Amino acid sequence: MTLVDLSFRDSIAIVRLDRPDRLNALSDELLADFETALDRIDTESSCRAIVVTGSGRAFCVGADLPEVLNRLDGDPETILAFVRRAGNAFSRLENSPRPVVAAVNGHAVAGGFELVLAADVVVAAEGALLGDGHVRYGMLPGGGGAVRIERKLPPNAARRLLLTGDLEPAERFRDWGLIEEVVPAPHLLDAALALARRFTAHSALALAEVKRVANAARDLPTADALALEFKTFAAYLESPDLREGLTAFRERKRPAED
Incomplete structure (x- = not known):
């Protein structure tokens, strides 16, 4: 049981x-x-x-x-x-x-x-x-x-x-x-x-990454936390999730949920 x-x-x-x-x-x-x-x-x-x-x-x-x-x-x-x-x-x-x-x-x-x-x-x-x-x-x-x-x-x-x-x-x-x-x-x-x-309703990758950065940044000095956020954002530019989300916004429709 x-x-x-x-x-x-x-x-x-x-x-x-x-x-x-x-x-x-x-x-x-x-x-x-x-x-x-x-x-x-x-x-x-x-x-x-x-x-x-x-x-x-x-x-x-x-x-x-x-x-x-x-x-x-x-x-x-x-x-x-x-x-x-x-x-x-x-x-x-x-x-x-x-x-x-x-x-x-x-x-x-x-x-x-x-x-x-x-x-x-x-x-x-x-x-x-x-x-x-x-x-x-x-x-x-x-x-x-x-x-x-x-x-x-x-x-x-x-x-x-x-x-x-x-x-x-x-x-x-x-x-x-x-x-x-x-x-x-x-x-x-x-x-x-x-x-x-x-x-x-949102990108699973975006949610996972924002959680990871927010959790990690809590324990870092401000400068290091900001650097981590920027580094993560830069890597995310390569993600198809970002392109799909921006395209959906431009076309006024919801992005795919997967």
Whole structure:
């Protein structure tokens, strides 16, 4: 039985964490299934965007704490391996050439919040609560949360969330700019798919390259980031995608989607 359900709707992959009895808490088995889903997506050339969501009442409440305590009582090194595995999975999603939409159907806490932060765009259901939450359990982020939250939220809000462990409603994160839209729960997946379809209407190569440059440039000095952007643009001039897009614009028609 898989703990991550993967389905395709047209050219969009829907990755659904499917451990509702544990509020989609992260375990080795769930992470393995998540990695398998990403592997499958990488083999699907027709897949143009990814939607990540959860089953049941929660998006993901982070690591399975009883499992973490068992590891702490046994071999603490396995905790490091687990956190590294989760962080690598989140980074893999962030660095995917495909745009990623997180559809937050309920609580997104700790590792679940780190998963949200790895998405390109976020939509959420009314009533969803989000936050880092690690300090509430005497823990620290290890899957990228402390880094990405500072880059994606206003500084004061990010630091307060890290230091208090507070959970905030989706509407607050919309005001902060992390969440694009908050919708009634029954309409969440439709809203996420509608947003994903906006991405699939554009050149897959252009989307992959702009994601790559934006991700890489974040960690570079301004001069180096600008040089990377120009170098990428210069290489893209050789792409048929650019010529097709400009021709379509000139002729007032849509370019081909592949």
